[in-house]
Amino acid sequence: MEMLVFGHGYSAGHLTPLLTAAGWRVTGTTREDTARVAATGATPLLWPGQEDEVRAALARAEAVLVSAAPTEAGDPVLAAFAEDLPQAKLRWLGYLSTTGVYGDRQGGWVDEESELDGSGPRGQARVRAEAAWQALAKAHGLPLHIFRLAGIYGPGRGPFAKLRAGTARRIVKPGQVFSRIHVEDIAQVLKASIDQPQPLGIYNLCDDDPAPPQDVLEHAAHLLGLPVPPAVPFEDAAPKMSPMARSFYADSKRVRNDRIKTELGVSLLYPDYRTGLAGVLAAEGDGAAWTPAAAHDGTDA
Structure with missing residues (x-):
């Protein structure tokens, strides 16, 4: 094959x-x-x-x-x-x-x-x-x-490196929500x-939990035990953002994923950003021992 x-x-x-x-x-x-x-x-x-x-x-x-x-x-x-x-x-x-x-x-x-x-x-x-x-x-x-x-x-594509470097920005655009x-x-x-x-x-x-980007960054900071970056209004951040970054903030929507479950029988390993970020941290060698199954027992909700 x-x-x-x-x-x-x-x-x-x-x-x-x-x-x-x-x-x-x-x-x-x-x-x-x-x-x-x-x-x-x-x-x-x-x-x-x-x-x-x-x-x-x-x-x-x-x-x-x-x-x-x-x-x-x-x-x-x-x-x-x-x-x-x-x-x-x-x-x-x-x-x-x-x-x-x-x-x-x-x-x-x-x-x-x-x-x-x-x-x-x-x-x-x-x-x-x-x-x-x-x-x-x-x-x-x-x-x-x-x-x-x-x-x-995922591993290598999460917010942790920028949080540690102090360069992460918690950009807030009221009503903005993404799926991941x-x-x-x-x-x-x-x-x-x-x-x-x-x-x-x-x-x-996509996962089951569309969420504002600032909530995801805040949770990532908590996982690292670092201060949550201060909120930056989108209109203040936009002039310094790349065209591609600005384009992500142009759309706000919640995406349904029922079909991958009903037609393909998929059970998500990471149904929300909380389980996903914990998994990324573990995969990058910075988290405690962690498995997808453990994340479903409510301890990371």
Whole structure:
């Protein structure tokens, strides 16, 4: 069994060990960091650069995961391999999108049936990319699955380093709420879908507890035993934020995740940011002995 990953990054790096343990061979493309890809257990290929080798891997693959973001010019995988994908003998094709396709709902709830109204250039690019993948899949009978990811965090991608360095900012925008997903839960959802494909399925990947970003940072500070950073009004912080950071604050919504539970039978390892942050701290070697099961006994609520 072989999988090809276009854009083998953080999420694919956590999926790969699950697949290799189950007997899969994983090949992942990267622009330059072949050592990082190899360290996860995948075979790295440079793309752009090794197009012939990528096409050969695609021809062998039973599964393909697309984790490369669209640009203003469109989806880079479709631009390079749209003619090759229909020739592959795939039983699973996954596209990693984002909950940004729903746009701003002023704190309201969305699910997979909600209208797509992506905010700004990045959100609109994702809406167009999803539509392009769906069109290709329907035209050629490809087993496409779309995964709309909320804010991703996990080991190496948490707030702890900035808190220790004293650079973390508790930015407060009244009414702002985000959904999140721990990277290990992304990996287990993808693995569950690969094991039981449901072509043309669309899944939101997020935890059960949408929350304001300042609450998450405050809890992380408590876990470290550090002072909670003072609140900074969004309007004061915005001029110093990157365009990408500002774009996250443009949308406020709560995302439902029922479908990954009912259709894929997934039980989240980290159903809220409290269990998730404790897990990150333990994984980074800074927390006490901790397991996902222990977090469900109410001691970290």
